[in-house]
Amino acid sequence: MKTDVFALRHIGIREENLKHMLDTVGVDNLEQLIYETIPEDIRLKKPLILDEPLSEHRYLAHIEALSKKNKVFRTYIGLGYHESLTPSVIKRNILENPGWYTAYTPYQAEIAQGRLEALLNFQTIVTDLTGMELANASLLDESTAAAEAMTMLYDVRSREQKKNEVLKFFVSEEILPQTLSLLKTRSTPLGIELVVGNHEEFSFDSDYYGALLQYPGKYGQVYDYSDFVSKAKANDIKVAVAADILSLVALTPPGEFGVDVVVGTTQRFGIPLGYGGPHAAYFATKEAYKRSIPGRIIGVTKDTDGKPALRMALQTREQHIKRDKATSNICTAQVLLAVMAGMYGVYHGPKGLKYIANKVHATAVTLTDALEKLGLYQMNTAFFDTITIKTNSNLVRTIAEKYEVNFLYVDNETISIAVNEATSIKDINQILSIFSEALGKNKIEVTQLKTETNIPDHLQRTSSFMENKVFNSYHSETELMRYIKKLERKDLALNHSMISLGSCTMKLNAATEMLPLSMTHWGNIHPFVPVEQAEGYQIVLKELAKDLSIITGFADTSLQPNSGAQGEYAGLMAIRAYHESRGDSDRNICLIPSSAHGTNPASAVMAGMKVIVTKTDEKGNIDVADLEEKAKLHSNKLAALMVTYPSTHGVFESSIKQITKLIHDHGGQVYMDGANMNAQVGLTNPGMIGADVCHLNLHKTFAIPHGGGGPGVGPICVAPQLVPFLPGNPVIATGGKNAITAISAAPWGSSLACLISYAYIKMLGEEGLTHSTKIAILNANYIKQRLSGKFDVLYTGEKGRAAHEMIIDCRPFKQNGIEVTDIAKRLMDYGFHAPTVSFPVAGTVMIEPTESENLEELDRFCDAMISIRAEIDESSQEQPDNVLKNAPHTLDMTTGDEWPFPYSRQKAAFPLPYIRENKFWPAVRRVDDAYGDRNLICTCAPIEAYADIE
Structure with missing residues (x-):
């Protein structure tokens, strides 16, 4: 075991566990699983060009030197x-x-x-x-x-x-x-x-x-x-x-x-x-x-x-x-x-x-x-x-x-x-x-x-x-x-047990990533000091923005938004500014699938857009015919499509490139919600699927802790045409040459928290990041298979695979007098926090195990769910x-x-x-x-x- 390789500490699955898990899932190797999960036409053909990974010891020396x-x-x-x-x-x-x-x-x-x-x-x-x-x-x-x-x-x-x-x-x-x-x-x-x-x-x-x-x-x-x-x-x-x-x-x-x-x-x-x-x-x-x-x-x-x-x-x-x-x-x-x-x-x-x-x-x-x-x-x-x-x-x-x-x-x-x-x-x-x-x-x-x-x-x-x-x-x-x-x-x-929240990605927040937050030279810098006094911060923030741009396949990044919802809003405001710069100020229609996060339509309305909801089909995918009909109907006023990828239903939709091309053909821009980016890093990216802007939840995919509901950081990564409109600040110059006004108070948002994601990327490197994504997908499909026959998975991809999360249908248990809330509360007795309840579909739970959990913990969770299934069978409305x-x-x-x-x-x-x-x-x-x-x-x-x- 290479004790100086951070990926071995971050990723919970050991090499000796892989064969058992792959056999359970029904594939010969990880590559076969990824092939059956992610459409071939959006797979990256080359590795991400990132720095060689640092060991934890070398990283701590590096970040302390930068702090000085x-x-x-x-x-x-x-x-x-x-x-x-x-x-x-x-x-x-x-x-x-x-x-x-x-x-x-x-x-x-x-x-x-x-x-x-x-x-x-x-x-x-x-x-x-x-x-x-x-x-x-x-x-x-x-x-x-x-x-x-x-x-x-x-x-x-x-x-x-x-x-x-x-x-x-x-x-x-x-x-x-x-x-x-x-x-x-x-x-x-x-x-x-x-x-x-x-x-x-x-x-x-x-x-x-x-x-x-x-x-x-x-x-x-x-x-x-x-x-x-x-x-x-x-x-x-x-x-x-x-x-x-x-x-x-x-x-x-x-x-x-x-x-x-x-x-x-x-x-x-x-x-x-x-x-x-x-x-x-x-x-x-x-x-x-x-x-x-x-x-x-x-x-x-x-x-x-x-x-x-x-x-x-x-x-x-x-x-x-x-x-x-x-x-x-x-x-x-x-x-x-x-x-x-x-x-x-x-x-x-x-x-x-x-x-x-x-x-x-x-x-x-x-x-x-x-x-x-x-x-x-x-x-x-x-x-x-x-x-x-x-x-x-x-x-x-x-x-x-x-x-x-x-x-x-x-x-x-x-x-x-x-x-x-x-x-x-x-x-x-x-x-x-x-x-x-x-x-x-x-x-x-x-x-x-x-x-x-x-x-x-x-x-x-x-x-x-x-x-x-x-x-x-x-x-x-x-x-x-x-x-x-x-x-x-x-x-x-998370220090007690796995928190398998779909769409919320509760992964390990490594101690080495967190330690610099207590260092004086990081903690005691006012956001409006002359930038030359914050050289260490400037190096970290520029490097982080560069790495996130590479990971997403985009041209540039703004770290200013303080949450995913702020990132959504910032992305839509950049799209708005782009249309206005081209004389298209009447483009105000935003198409949003019915399965989208609730923040999506709220953000669109705040950005001055009119929301048109599009249908999803029986498999949980975007109804392309309905989308095309509405894109044509609103062609002259189409501003944007907001799409989550993989979908909120935990599926890599094979029609995604067709969807993004359709929006572009009608003059709109594509905003990709980055809530599920943990299934993309190193394997595909928003740029590859044809998006123009995405936000990233650094408190999900990039290891900033949830902290009981925050802090969050929600930077936006953008294609070249949107770079000029990245948000600015009235005190310290930042953003694009035609920057929109501020999205949050500080020029670079929650800079101290950004140290965590910087550490995460620098210690994992390209290979560690990509392997993390593969293991996240493996873990989800392992749980899916272990629960097979006990619970129905509501949506899967074309080859029957889940992405990094899946939706378990609990609605049939109503005949036993059991609601999804009962399952959530019963899981507490088993020592687990419930997965995401009744989102995006009422009466379901959405499970995401992340790459940080080991096989024993995955099995404990599955054992708990199977035991609860037996308890459901014993229950009745009478x-x-x-x-x-x-x-x-x-x-x-x-x-x-x-x-x-x-x-x-x-x-x-x-x-x-x-x-x-x-x-x-x-x-x-x-x-x-x-x-x-x-x-x-x-x-x-x-x-x-x-x-x-x-």
């Missing part, structure tokens, strides 16, 4: 990004812990109670600090959240405003530049008219449906917005505020002066800068908008025994259900980062947060006082942490860079300085020495922080926050470590009190004094021998979804609020 090329200056740029101190107990026990970072989105609530509680903490912190009634469990970044606020308020306009087509949205000129750019991106396709101006000079009239303010302003000025909000309300104008969450510890919460939405980022709560992300945004609003709020909401419900339980609430809002009627395509949250930010709040508590906020403000006041003694004019009349100075910017910049310090240079005579949690008295004196040198004056030295405040009395926070027990209990490392562990034990993650209907079985019920069920405790909890060695106990019994939606509680309410649950 980044220059970690003391940075006071601000603009929504601030150095933050990650408590070591959170870094070690969450960020570096696979029990947290390998978990999946908590759709199966009974085995996700730990993450759900952590997210409920996050929501409570957000609602308390903002003064709002309801918050979601995080969004992608502040700018995206602001754009979601704009579109949500557009959706909830009054009847009269909709009737009169009121489309104007006011944006304060104090807004962050990256947010304004993203607002432009989102508003244009929807016909929303942005009006940017001075909020103090705004003329309130009936032409506007909403407004967005920044609190504090982009250069630190704290405004009193109460009069603005009052006038807006009087004119039926809804108001959103983008607020610095740490400032809300000291400033009057926006909810207290009557706003409708508050958004922002929680990056200041212990999350590394990471050259732009990933960071958890927040979105808080009124309960009246609970049906319209984007993203996920964690709510309280009860389980079968009437005990409190948590779940994702109001899921009927999600784009997978609303599809082309959705107002948002949000799919990925930033759960791992939200969990960290929430734990930062738990660890410090309200007193700790007050200490941090007061220290930050005192630092800014002290710096202001000293600079004014040097004769400099500070422009902000009220501020929290950011001051603005009038002086010679170019002279100061030269001296500051000599001392390795970054300020924000607004113009030639204006400098903004944003201090942060990590700014010390030593740092203040360094800043003072820079300005002293620039002015040619003697140094002023500070020895202690001033105690007075610059915040006017009427803008100071007086209300309490975070009074719940959880925020006042875990302030020592021992206490928090144990609390984190208590929650972790309630969650089933006997509903059975082991499936009562699943999952908790430790409490199994060890209780009473056992009222007609089957044994052993059958309930230990149905197969392997379970005794590694039993996972669901934390609660089956949750009551409907109760949670009818009685919505989405914060850590006092215990009295749960009284009616008992």
